[in-house]
Structures are given as structure tokens and as C-alpha cells.
Amino acid sequence: MASVNLPQCSPAKSALSCCQGEDGSNENVRVHHSSNNNYLIQEKHSFPKRPEVDLAFKNVRYEVKEWNVRNVIPVTKEILHGVSGEFRAGELAAIMGPSGAGKSTLLNVLAGFNVHGAAGEILVNGRVRVAHSERWRRTSCYIQQDSHLRAGLTAGEAMTLAAHLKLGYTISSAYKHTQVLELLEMLGLNHCYETLCGRLSGGQKKRLDIALELLSNPPVIFLDEPTTGLDSASCSQCIALLQRLAKVEKRTVICTIHQPSALQFEMFDSLYALSDGQCIYRGPVQCLVPHLSSIGAQCPSYHNPADFLMEVAIGEYGITVDSLAMAVNQSSWDYKKPAITDSKPNAEIVPTPVTKEPPPPAGFLAQCFLLYRRKLLCIKRDYNLLVVRLLCHLFIGVIFGYLYRGSGYRANGVLANYAYLYGSLLLIVYTGKMAVTLAFPLEMQILTREHFNRWYRLAPYYISTLMFEVPFQAACAATYLAVSYWLTGQPIESHRILSFLVVSIAASLTAQAWGFFIGATTPVRIAVFAGPIIAVLFSVFGFCIRYMDTPSYFRWIFHISYFRAGFHSLLYTVYGFGRKDLSCDDIYCHYQKPNIFLNEMEINDTNVVNNFVLIVVIGVLMHLLTASALWCKLNRR
Numbered sequence: 001m002a003s004v005n006l007p008q009c010s011p012a013k014s015a016l017s018c019c020q021g022e023d024g025s026n027e028n029v030r031v032h033h034s035s036n037n038n039y040l041i042q043e044k045h046s047f048p049k050r051p052e053v054d055l056a057f058k059n060v061r062y063e064v065k066e067w068n069v070r071n072v073i074p075v076t077k078e079i080l081h082g083v084s085g086e087f088r089a090g091e092l093a094a095i096m097g098p099s100g101a102g103k104s105t106l107l108n109v110l111a112g113f114n115v116h117g118a119a120g121e122i123l124v125n126g127r128v129r130v131a132h133s134e135r136w137r138r139t140s141c142y143i144q145q146d147s148h149l150r151a152g153l154t155a156g157e158a159m160t161l162a163a164h165l166k167l168g169y170t171i172s173s174a175y176k177h178t179q180v181l182e183l184l185e186m187l188g189l190n191h192c193y194e195t196l197c198g199r200l201s202g203g204q205k206k207r208l209d210i211a212l213e214l215l216s217n218p219p220v221i222f223l224d225e226p227t228t229g230l231d232s233a234s235c236s237q238c239i240a241l242l243q244r245l246a247k248v249e250k251r252t253v254i255c256t257i258h259q260p261s262a263l264q265f266e267m268f269d270s271l272y273a274l275s276d277g278q279c280i281y282r283g284p285v286q287c288l289v290p291h292l293s294s295i296g297a298q299c300p301s302y303h304n305p306a307d308f309l310m311e312v313a314i315g316e317y318g319i320t321v322d323s324l325a326m327a328v329n330q331s332s333w334d335y336k337k338p339a340i341t342d343s344k345p346n347a348e349i350v351p352t353p354v355t356k357e358p359p360p361p362a363g364f365l366a367q368c369f370l371l372y373r374r375k376l377l378c379i380k381r382d383y384n385l386l387v388v389r390l391l392c393h394l395f396i397g398v399i400f401g402y403l404y405r406g407s408g409y410r411a412n413g414v415l416a417n418y419a420y421l422y423g424s425l426l427l428i429v430y431t432g433k434m435a436v437t438l439a440f441p442l443e444m445q446i447l448t449r450e451h452f453n454r455w456y457r458l459a460p461y462y463i464s465t466l467m468f469e470v471p472f473q474a475a476c477a478a479t480y481l482a483v484s485y486w487l488t489g490q491p492i493e494s495h496r497i498l499s500f501l502v503v504s505i506a507a508s509l510t511a512q513a514w515g516f517f518i519g520a521t522t523p524v525r526i527a528v529f530a531g532p533i534i535a536v537l538f539s540v541f542g543f544c545i546r547y548m549d550t551p552s553y554f555r556w557i558f559h560i561s562y563f564r565a566g567f568h569s570l571l572y573t574v575y576g577f578g579r580k581d582l583s584c585d586d587i588y589c590h591y592q593k594p595n596i597f598l599n600e601m602e603i604n605d606t607n608v609v610n611n612f613v614l615i616v617v618i619g620v621l622m623h624l625l626t627a628s629a630l631w632c633k634l635n636r637r
């Protein structure tokens with residue numbers, strides 16, 4: 001194939017000069033690097049040396065399966081059509097292209113964030129990267145477009161906790177504190193040490209995102225649209241910061257970007273342009289305009305090359321994407337280093353001897369403790385929701401207690417008491433389930449980011465979440481139960497009170513486990529109705545319908561319903577265990593002998609211990625399923 005003849009293009013020559021006016025003037029686009037680069041100018045911080053990483057990829061394809069209403073069978077859609085390229089250590093690379101071109105998809109595939117559906121080779125220092133490589137995760141970091149910071153932590157606290165998690169306890173706290181202070185200073189955030197993350201500006205949040213990841217000094221940094229939402233000045237500062245990060249420690253910095261200004265565009269070392277899932281340019285930014293002009297697209301005078309690229313990509317110059325892609329394959333670039341795309345057999349990155357691995361992260365128990373502490377810190381700053389949750393339980397306990405007052409000891413109040421017990425269980429099952437069903441999906445974004453960047457493992461995260469949520473839900477349920485039990489006049493006998501509390505709280509916690517499962521596996525929009533539907537389905541069996549009246553194909557639900565087990569146990573706790581006759585202030589009270597009621601309800605042979613065991617087993621099972629589902633979500637993307 002004939003190669004495209006490129007005009008003379010030196011990396012030192014500004015891309016802007018290719019679009020200058022006829023008089024050669026480019027006054028309007030004069031570059032002021034230093035004024036943009038407020039951060040990192042005086043870098044005092046010294047990182048432990050990490051290996052330099054060159055990243056190459058060959059014939060990368062990515063496809064997704066799409067379902068639509070008309071097709072029962074999913075349709076496969078290819079988003080990346082066999083793209084190749086390379087990114088070098090010490091360079092700031094931009095991935096650009098029109099909206100929907102596949103920029104984020106390529107970044108996700110290169111970062112290892114999306115593995116499922118990806119094909120092709122990704123080479124790290126010339127060696128094929130294995131899918132889900134743990135080593136790669138520790139070598140790179142991925143900073144997503146939206147900042148997922150905990151609003152309730154100050155920047156200093158967020159950095160300190162991240163330092164403990166990522167750098168572990170083999171190095172002193174004093175050293176970590178110095179690292180935190182120096183990094184914050186380096187990124188121009190030292191005055192934000194005491195500022196809550198939720199109150200930081202968009203640009204400050206982006207810089208804090210970067211600072212958090214720099215604690216472990218990853219040699220490769222991926223950023224998805226780091227400048228989105230920033231004003232022009234913050235945008236330039238952000239790119240200047242990335243440029244310095246690439247230069248200072250010879251990091252490989254790759255980011256997707258939308259429409260940078262001419263000045264910002266020139267700050268990138270290399271460009272990878274995509275359109276419709278195909279590569280339409282790869283190489284130094286300075287060579288973009290000469291390359292496009294060589295295939296018949298002349299950049300108008302005083303035009304921003306980044307805008308020009310977009311116009312070419314969407315076909316405004318009459319060149320098809322296929323022709324652009326073909327021109328890329330035919331052109332040869334004058335790179336400073338030899339090509340890095342020769343693959344060696346499957347292996348992970350081998351650091352050069354002069355480099356040092358970062359210290360090991362915190363151990364299992366330390367991670368549990370740190371994550372729990374982080375949760376408590378956030379709650380300390382924003383406890384309103386928890387107070388409301390607790391007060392609601394107290395309030396509804398008083399209301400229920402008042403409505404059903406005295407029904408616990410009166411023979412003609414048995415049916416009212418039956419409704420109270422059912423309503424009480426339904427209430428604590430709902431509050432246990434829905435509080436986490438809706439809150440957990442919001443946690444997922446933070447968890448995904450931090451887990452992907454290897455701040456901690458899933459198990460400590462899940463355990464620390466339970467360490468808070470379980471006692472709190474138990475306290476809420478106990479508050480409601482204590483108040484309403486007393487007001488409704490249930491028997492004041494220690495074994496009944498104990499059994500009542502233990503069974504009710506266990507049912508509430510099992511419902512909470514269901515809530516975690518639904519929240520972790522379904523989107524919020526589905527979770528809001530899936531949670532109540534499941535709760536109602538299980539609650540029907542054992543309350544509105546007796547076992548003998550249930551069609552045989554539904555009877556299995558009786559056996560696995562933790563709600564049925566809980567409800568029957570509560571009834572037995574109140575009316576069983578040899579309870580004496582109830583007080584009757586009418587001429588005749590049908591349920592004066594509690595056994596009559598238990599017989600009619602077919603629960604006279606209820607085994608409270610067995611039911612309790614069933615409730616606990618279902619709860620534990622749901623937590624195990626949740627943890628497994630989360631693990632798959634986080635590790636098998």
C-alpha cells in the first residue's frame with residue numbers, strides 16, 4: 001500500500017502554527033504555559049520510584065450485547081472496531097473524538113475497567129497484559145469523570161484515610177502525614193485541608209481525586225473527561241497539572257477530552273482520535289494538522305486544530321471515517337523511541353530493578369477499622385438522617401401502641417393484637433429493607449472507584465458497612481418494639497419479652513440483608529418496587545392465608561418465608577408457652593383460652609427456636625449472596 005506523504009512536521013513545531021494566518025502571525029493564540037500551571041511548579045514531593053510504563057494496544061475490539069423490545073435475542077453491537085496505538089511514559093495523551101465515538105469505551109478497556117466484551121492485545125512494556133491483572137491494578141489508577149468523594153469528610157481526612165488504606169502501616173504515620181501535606185500543597189489544595197469534600201469546587205474536587213490516587217504514585221493515570229464542568233481557566237490548570245504529572249515522574253497520563261481550546265490542545269504530547277469506533281489519527285498533536293492536510297483537509301486560518309479535527313471527523317470536509325482510518329494505517333510516524341508493540345508471551349509487568357514497589361496496603365483488620373472509622377466520621381457530620389430514622393420508629397411505636405392499647409391482655413382484643421403483631425413485623429421488615437435498598441446503590445459508585453483503584457478489598461468494606469448498619473437497624477427496631485410492646489399491654493414476662501425482641505430484630509435484620517441484596521443487584525428504579533413487592537409476597541403467607549388453604553405449588557413459600565417464621569413465632573411468644581386465660585370483660589370471649597386462637601391459626605405447634613434459626617440462616621445466606629454479587633460486579637466487568 002502506498003504510504004501517505006506527510007508534510008515536514010517537527011514535534012517542536014506548534015500545532016497552532018499550522019493553522020496560522022497568511023502573514024504567519026499567531027498573536028491571538030500565544031502560549032502562556034507558566035501562567036496556566038499554578039500547581040506542581042515547585043514540586044517538593046518525592047515519590048518512591050515506580051517503573052516507567054509504555055502502553056500499547058493492538059487490534060482492540062469491544063462489543064456489547066443490546067436488548068431491545070422487538071428482539072428476544074440480544075443484538076451484538078461492536079463499539080471499537082480493531083483499534084491500535086500506543087501511549088508512552090512521560091507523555092500526556094489525549095483521546096478525542098466526536099460524541100459517541102468510543103473514547104470512554106477505549107479508556108475503560110485500556111484501564112482494565114471493562115474486560116468483558118473486549119478483544120485484542122494490550123501490551124504493558126511490551127508484555128501482554130492478562131485480564132484482571134492485580135499487578136496492573138496496582139500500577140495504574142482510573143479517575144472517572146464524576147468525583148466520587150465522601151461529602152462528609154474534609155480533604156485532609158479523605159487524604160489521611162486513603163494514605164492509611166493505600167500505604168498501610170509498614171511506614172510511619174508521620175511519614176504519611178507529610179506525604180498528605182506535600183501532595184495537597186503540590187496540587188494547590190493545602191488551604192482546603194479542613195474543607196469538607198462536599199464544599200469543594202469542581203476543579204478542587206478533580207484535583208483532590210488526583211491527589212488521592214497519587215498517594216501510591218501509580219505510573220499510569222487514566223482520566224475520563226477531567227475537564228468536564230470546569231471553566232476555561234480551571235480547565236487549563238487541570239491540563240497543565242496533568243502535563244507536569246506526566247513529565248515529573250515519567251508517568252503515562254491518558255485522558256479523554258472534549259473540545260479543548262487551542263492553547264489547551266497544544267499542552268498534550270500525543271493525540272489519539274476516534275470516530276465511530278475507528279482510529280482517525282494517532283501521533284503527536286503537532287502533526288495533526290499536517291496529517292489532515294495531506295489527505296485533503298486544510299485547516300482554515302486561525303482555526304482551533306481541536307475543533308478542526310471534530311469537523312473532519314463528522315464529515316464536514318467530505319472525508320469518510322473509513323478514509324481517515326485508512327490514512328492512519330498507511331502513515332508512519334517519526335517517534336522518538338522504538339515501537340513498543342512487539343508482544344512477548346503472557347506475563348505481568350516486570351519492574352526494572354531500580355524501581356521500588358509502594359508499601360503494602362493496610363491489612364484486613366486495619367481496612368475494616370479504617371472504613372468503619374470513615375463511616376463514623378461521615379455520620380458525625382451528617383447525623384440528621386439517622387436521628388430521623390430513630391425518631392420515626394419511636395413515633396410510630398407510640399402511635400401503634402396507642403391505637404392497639406391494651407389488646408395484648410384482653411381476650412376480645414386478640415384479633416386487634418393479631419393485626420398489631422403483623423403490622424409491627426411488616427414495619428420493621430420494611431424499614432430494615434428499604435433504608436439500605438435505596439442507599440446502597442448510591443454507595444456503589446464510590447465503592448467501584450475505590451475498589452478498582454485497589455484502596456481496599458470487598459470483604460473489609462462489606463464488614464465495615466454491616467458493623468454500622470446492623471446495630472443501628474437493631475436499635476431502631478428495638479426502640480419501636482419496646483414502646484409499642486409496653487403500650488399494647490403484652491405480657492411482661494422476661495422469656496416472652498426476650499423471645500419477642502430477638503425474633504423481631506432477627507427478622508428485621510434478615511429483611512435488611514434482602515435490602516442489601518436488592519440494592520447491590522438492581523438499579524434504584526427497580527429496587528424501589530422490587531423491595532416492597534418481595535416483602536409483601538412473603539408476608540402474605542402465614543398471615544392472610546393458612547397452610548392448609550394454600551395451593552400445594554405455593555406451599556414451599558411457607559417453608560422459606562422468614563416473615564412467616566417471624567410472625568408465627570411472635571404469635572406463639574405472646575399466646576403460647578402455656579399462657580394463662582386472658583382477661584374477658586364481656587359475657588363471652590371466644591379467645592379467652594389462648595390455645596383456641598393458636599389452634600385456629602394452625603400455629604399451636606410452632607417451634608420458635610427452629611423459626612429463629614431459619615430467619616438467621618436466610619439472613620446469612622442473603623449477605624453471602626450480596627457479597628458474591630458485588631464481587632462479580634466489581635471484578636468481572
Ligand SMILES: Nc1ncnc2c1ncn2[C@@H]1O[C@H](COP(=O)(O)OP(=O)(O)OP(=O)(O)O)[C@@H](O)[C@H]1O
Nearest residue numbers: 064066077079097098099100101102103104105106
Ligand atoms: N453498555 C453499552 N451498551 C450499549 N451501547 C453502548 C454501551 N456503552 C457504550 N455504548 C455506545 O457506544 C458508543 C460509544 O460510547 P462512549 O461512551 O465510549 O462514547 P464517547 O466517545 O465517550 O462519547 P461522549 O463523548 O459523548 O462521552 C455510544 O454510541 C454508546 O451509546
